[in-house]
Amino acid sequence: MTTPLPVYPGTRSPRCPFDPPAAYADWRRADGLQRVTLWNGATAWAVSRYADVRAVLADPRISADARRFPELNPGAGQGRPHAFPRMDDPDHARLRRMLTGEFTVKRVAAMRPHIQELADRFLDAMIAQGPPADLVRDFALPIPSLVISLLLGVPYADHEFFQAHSTTMNRADASAEEKGAAGAALFGYLAGLVERKQREPGDDLISRLLADRVATGELAPQDVAMNGMILLFAGHETTANMIGLATLALLENPATATRIRDTDDPAVIANAVEELLRYLSIAQDMILRVAAEDMTIGGQPVEAGDLLTINLPAANRDPELLEAPDTFDIDRVTRGHLAFGHGVHQCLGQSLARAELQLALPALLRRLPTLRLAIPLAEVRLRHDMSAYGVHELPVTW
Numbered sequence: 001m002t003t004p005l006p007v008y009p010g011t012r013s014p015r016c017p018f019d020p021p022a023a024y025a026d027w028r029r030a031d032g033l034q035r036v037t038l039w040n041g042a043t044a045w046a047v048s049r050y051a052d053v054r055a056v057l058a059d060p061r062i063s064a065d066a067r068r069f070p071e072l073n074p075g076a077g078q079g080r081p082h083a084f085p086r087m088d089d090p091d092h093a094r095l096r097r098m099l100t101g102e103f104t105v106k107r108v109a110a111m112r113p114h115i116q117e118l119a120d121r122f123l124d125a126m127i128a129q130g131p132p133a134d135l136v137r138d139f140a141l142p143i144p145s146l147v148i149s150l151l152l153g154v155p156y157a158d159h160e161f162f163q164a165h166s167t168t169m170n171r172a173d174a175s176a177e178e179k180g181a182a183g184a185a186l187f188g189y190l191a192g193l194v195e196r197k198q199r200e201p202g203d204d205l206i207s208r209l210l211a212d213r214v215a216t217g218e219l220a221p222q223d224v225a226m227n228g229m230i231l232l233f234a235g236h237e238t239t240a241n242m243i244g245l246a247t248l249a250l251l252e253n254p255a256t257a258t259r260i261r262d263t264d265d266p267a268v269i270a271n272a273v274e275e276l277l278r279y280l281s282i283a284q285d286m287i288l289r290v291a292a293e294d295m296t297i298g299g300q301p302v303e304a305g306d307l308l309t310i311n312l313p314a315a316n317r318d319p320e321l322l323e324a325p326d327t328f329d330i331d332r333v334t335r336g337h338l339a340f341g342h343g344v345h346q347c348l349g350q351s352l353a354r355a356e357l358q359l360a361l362p363a364l365l366r367r368l369p370t371l372r373l374a375i376p377l378a379e380v381r382l383r384h385d386m387s388a389y390g391v392h393e394l395p396v397t398w
């Protein structure tokens, strides 16, 4: 009888929900790579060592092309254009390049006052309603959702529709039919929005793509709708889960929370955010690849067509990256962490995500200095089996 393979992603301990499952450290130390079962029963190699992850993500023989693993992308295509994050260069680079200008450090710096305003507005509403509150519903989720709306030019009046469908698509307990219907509704919505922006352009990403890329024939209007949908998914749930889980981590580490609350040094906050990104590594099941040819990775022979799942939580806790990797220390140098991936697919929205975290977390800690969990830590529902790890809800009081 063969022993069943471990499931990836594994379950983190409820006692310390910030640490990756203990088995990952063994996988990192073992020869070769760990064979695992993914959520849909497919088998893959888990790449867990820091050096192996960097090597794989920089290797042109490793493909991100979704057409090579259709069983892992239910609903992909279906008359919609393919998504550039699931393409290889040069197609991927051609499409990505059209968006990079939207996420430069300078562009994001110009968005900071709006992000601050949103954080303040949601805090005002939460405080007005009085404790307790669900920090995910009232703060962590709406901030990135509205930031994306602002960026894409989604009118505020349509915001509820936009948020309701994207939430359904991200919900673990939604059925495949519900998710499919929400996806189709959202794509339809974005296609309609693109049509509207063709008639009435605004100062937003969709209008700029229409003017700069559709007018020249480089993109079709439905490619613009697809890019809008990608940005919504890539940028929404990830950032929301980082805000939620980071808040929990800070509530469990009150001295660190006090330090972030009391500092007026942006460098301290920026470094704290980097350490939170590394320590929490929420992108636990987001990076899938396939070997395009036979090769050896970390001493492991891998055949063409083999799936690889990139274990960022393990890689970011590798002692090769830094000393005492399991310690949460916002004063350490975190350079080189992989929370946003690595190589050509490295997160396009990382400057924006950083800005959202750097503004939202201190605002929360300053406005609500007595913030605390409203339930025992052991009762907080953790997103073990979701591609972005985090908390489903975070009941808080003050």
Ligand code: HEM
Residues within 6 Å of the ligand: 064, 084, 085, 086, 096, 148, 230, 231, 234, 235, 236, 238, 239, 242, 282, 283, 286, 287, 288, 339, 340, 341, 342, 344, 345, 346, 347, 348, 349, 350, 352, 353
């Ligand atoms: C890619 C993490 C926020 C847009 C990625 C990847 C990771 C990641 C690990 C690499 C995926 C791969 O290699 O297959 C995160 C985390 C975030 C965050 C942890 C928040 C804390 C955002 C935001 C946006 C965004 C705010 C945009 C508004 C994207 C896009 C890609 C990507 C478009 C695909 C890039 C490509 O394939 O070229 N992200 N992300 N992300 N992210 Fe993020």
